[in-house]
Amino acid sequence: xxxxxxxxxxxxxxxxxxxxxxxxxxxxxxxxxxxxxxxxxxxxxxxxxxxxxxxxxxxxxxxxxxxxxxxxxxxxxxxxxxxxxxxxxxxxxxxxxxxxxxxxxxxxxxxxxxxxxxxxxxxxxxxxxxxxxxxxxxxxxxxxxxxxxxxxxxxxxxxxxxxxxxxxxxxxxxxxxxxxxxxxxxxxxxxxxxxxxxxxxxxxxxxxxxxxxxxxxxxxxxxxxxxxxxxxxxxxxxxxxxxxxxxxxxxxxxxxxxxxxxxxxxxxxxxxxxxxxxxxxxxxxxxxxxxxxxxxxxxxxxxxxxxxxxxxxxxxxxxxxxxxxxxxxxxxxxxxxxxxxxxxxxxxxxxxxxxxxxxxxxxxxxxxxxxxxxxxxxxxxxxxxxxxxxxxxx
Amino acid sequence: xxxxxxxxxxxxxxxxxxxxxxxxxxxxxxxxxxxxxxxxxxxxxxxxxxxxxxxxxxxxxxxxxxxxxxxxxxxxxxxxxxxxxxxxxxxxxxxxxxxxxxxxxxxxxxxxxxxxxxxxxxxxxxxxxxxxxxxxxxxxxxxxxxxxxxxxxxxxxxxxxxxxxxxxxxxxxxxxxxxxxxxxxxxxxxxxxxxxxxxxxxxxxxxxxxxxxxxxx
Numbered sequence: 269x270x271x272x273x274x275x276x277x278x279x280x281x282x283x284x285x286x287x288x289x290x291x292x293x294x295x296x297x298x299x300x301x302x303x304x305x306x307x308x309x310x311x312x313x314x315x316x317x318x319x320x321x322x323x324x325x326x327x328x329x330x331x332x333x334x335x336x337x338x339x340x341x342x343x344x345x346x347x348x349x350x351x352x353x354x355x356x357x358x359x360x361x362x363x364x365x366x367x368x369x370x371x372x373x374x375x376x377x378x379x380x381x382x383x384x385x386x387x388x389x390x391x392x393x394x395x396x397x398x399x400x401x402x403x404x405x406x407x408x409x410x411x412x413x414x415x416x417x418x419x420x421x422x423x424x425x426x427x428x429x430x431x432x433x434x435x436x437x438x439x440x441x442x443x444x445x446x447x448x449x450x451x452x453x454x455x456x457x458x459x460x461x462x463x464x465x466x467x468x469x470x471x472x473x474x475x476x477x478x479x480x481x482x483x484x485x486x487x488x489x490x491x492x493x494x495x496x497x498x499x500x501x502x503x504x505x506x507x508x509x510x511x512x513x514x515x516x517x518x519x520x521x522x523x524x525x526x527x528x529x530x531x532x533x534x535x536x537x538x539x540x541x542x543x544x545x546x547x548x549x550x551x552x553x554x555x556x557x558x559x560x561x562x563x564x565x566x567x568x569x570x571x572x573x574x575x576x577x578x579x580x581x582x583x584x585x586x587x588x589x590x591x592x593x594x595x596x597x598x599x600x601x602x603x604x605x606x607x608x609x610x611x612x613x614x615x616x617x618x619x620x621x622x623x624x625x626x627x628x629x630x631x632x633x634x635x636x637x638x639x640x641x642x643x644x645x646x647x648x649x650x651x652x653x654x655x656x657x658x659x660x661x662x
Numbered sequence: 663x664x665x666x667x668x669x670x671x672x673x674x675x676x677x678x679x680x681x682x683x684x685x686x687x688x689x690x691x692x693x694x695x696x697x698x699x700x701x702x703x704x705x706x707x708x709x710x711x712x713x714x715x716x717x718x719x720x721x722x723x724x725x726x727x728x729x730x731x732x733x734x735x736x737x738x739x740x741x742x743x744x745x746x747x748x749x750x751x752x753x754x755x756x757x758x759x760x761x762x763x764x765x766x767x768x769x770x771x772x773x774x775x776x777x778x779x780x781x782x783x784x785x786x787x788x789x790x791x792x793x794x795x796x797x798x799x800x801x802x803x804x805x806x807x808x809x810x811x812x813x814x815x816x817x818x819x820x821x822x823x824x825x826x827x828x829x830x831x832x833x834x835x836x837x838x839x840x841x842x843x844x845x846x847x848x849x850x851x852x853x854x855x856x857x858x859x860x861x862x863x864x865x866x867x868x869x870x871x872x873x874x875x876x877x878x879x
Contacts (some may be wrong), residue, residue: 354825452865453875460872472725484868533722542727 269595269603270614271596272312273305273588274347274571277325280578283526288578295331297581301574302335304585306342308592311580313339314377314571319386329362338369342615344370345467347571348379348447351408352400353390355487358423360405360411367437372617377502378405380454396423399452405444407459412441417501419428439632440620445569445606448480453457455480459487460540464500464614467564470573471529473542474563477503481564494563502569503560506545509590513548519583520547529576550594558602566607568614570599663700666854669740670690673710673747673758674780682709683781684812684843685746688778691847692744692854699855702753706736710757717760726764738769739861742854745794747868749786753793754779762797769862771802774853777809778848787811806849810842 275298275580281288289297302313315325323330332344340434344366349359368375372585381387387394403421410417411432420426438443445464448454449472458465465484469477508523510516517536524536524547537546546556562566572591575584600646613619670689674681689705694705710717716730726734736744742840747758777794790809798805816839 398875400874403877406876455873456870456875459708471723471728476725479866534719534727538719538727539723542725606684 269567269600269607270311270343270569271488271599272310272314272343272345273301273567273574273591274302274314274345274569275325275575276311276316276378276573277318278325278471278528278576278591279321279322280528280576282578282580283522285580289581291324297427297575297584298325298331298582299335299338301584301588302344303338303450304588305592306339310342310587310588310592310596312343312345312571314345316347317381319353319385319389320383322420323399330365332370333366336366336373336521342373344374345445346376348377348381350380350381350386351404351424352380352394352397353387353392356404356408357424357427357430357432359557359595361434363437364412364432364434365616368426368434368444372437374617375443375445375615377447377464380451392423398451399423402453402457405446405461409461412436422656435632436623437617438621440617440624440631442617442658443615443620445500450476450480452480452483455484456487459484459493459499460491462488462491462493464502464568464573466504468504468568469544470504470506470607471543475542478563481567485565494612495610498610498612500569500612501564501565501567502571502614503543503555503567504542505560505565505570505572507553507572507574507591507595508547509550509553509587513552514519514577516547516549523577523579527545531577550590550598552601553591553595554598557599561590561603566603566611568612575649664704665719666701666703666750666858667736668694668696668703668705668742668744668850668854669706669737670705670744671710671758671761672707672744673755673761675678675711675748675755675757679709679748680812680814680874681748681778681815682748683817684778684780684810685744686849687752687843688744688746688776688810688850689737690743691843692721692776692850693847695848695851696855697756699840699851701855703854706740708733710761714757717764717770719755720764721760734765734769738773739766742774742776742850742857743770744776744778744850745798746780747790747794749781752786753789754797759797762801765801767801773803773859774798774806774850776806776850778812778846779809780812783815784811784815785814804853806846806853808842808849808879810846810851812839 277298279289279291279294305313315328317325317328321325328346335344344538363376377411380401382396392400400423401425406419407419415431416429418428445466446454447466447468449468453464467477467480485499489496508516508520510519521536525531530539541548546553574587666690670685672682672685693703693705713733716728718729720726721786747754775798777790779790779794790811795805
């Protein structure tokens, strides 16, 4: 079972002080938060992808590549990578590059994005959201799994004999999750490929999450990837922790009341009753989240949203101390107890490589480095030409 | 289990409310007419006032909470709907529209619907035709020909017809509230009797096959 955090990367005014961090402060805070997550023993840090203010993370692999160098152990992921508006060719390249630099400590979560205006900025149409997600991901899979890809689809220019570089590390593409809140088609997509399914249930009643997860599990089994209870499930979560319940509620309430997503709507009490948001003592958080598997079955990844609604960095770091120090160790123990042996952990690079070896597939062939098939030139040709130019200039 | 379920939505605000009164009268007339066709009926009546906060919360959070969830299931799963709103500032009330706004746009497709409205004076009666009816037409509901508007005066009954109309009293009676309610109830009953309305499809029951989505044969 993996525990981690995911960040939306919003720049939000702290409602208690009226202060708004700058973009620079927010980006650096994300770095600090990710490093802190590793320090307190969490397994995953995932960044959102947004292309409009007030959000900063428009370039996830830049951030994650930097974090790869600054961390040693934590798995770097996304929540989510826009499979609709990003060119699948660029996703294939960027995340294969990240995978190499992070030495396999990376996976990613596909999502459609729900901000209508973003689509036309990238030449796309939100009404085609599902179809874009389906076609782009089908191409992305081929780009990672095959060389010399010839392909034609509806939404991007055709490819003829294209090989995406670098090739996935050890011949194994990063593990992929598909995130969706309400589209059965995306749960179906995750099931079809045997990929993970992440339900970001933080703004939704649990009954709805259960319905989606059960559907994905059923379809995962239908497509022959294993039993329904072996499907790879991730859930969102949202907590605010203080040693005492009263202190937690008192401190978090102004952030809740003014939060961009649910602020000025239901009361904190109503929302905590209806959604996984838990505001209270470490024990209350443990009790709530230890109960999630009773609803969705034993699952593989639990991500928490900790840095949002204008919470200052100092508070977020204190929250991570409590989450990593007091909550997650107990949750690990409680969720390990009674977990059937046939329920797998979330795939990692190491486990995927091992599975590949076990299936008798060796390390991938090196790409032919003799030349660029499009220009017919080799690197040595450039060197020779350079030498000649230098000689004639002498 | 009865043969047909009729959901009734009243957007009236006061207690007692003339909007609720009209809704109840329309429901009685519908049940009586269904009975005349040998069909028993269950009536589920909801006051939007009771879920006013949940309606706003749904707009802000995107999901129905508390009693609103049961209300939505009852309405979209009914065989017929009676929707009655007070007329506020020339149109249906904001509360009523908020309710319609959170409905899934396909959830009332083919649903037999009877419309009613209340107002202080008969001058607002056409609000039913220029605002309520197009709203439900947009949702592809099957709207009854007759919609019923009740102004304050209408509740005093046919005996209260204006005295100066003299010999025209007979035609006034024919248009009186009571007879309009009976006619509207008959129309809704006819539509609801024709066939039970299918509840909205379960999105998890018939997700498209992924190979179809991929466009492979």
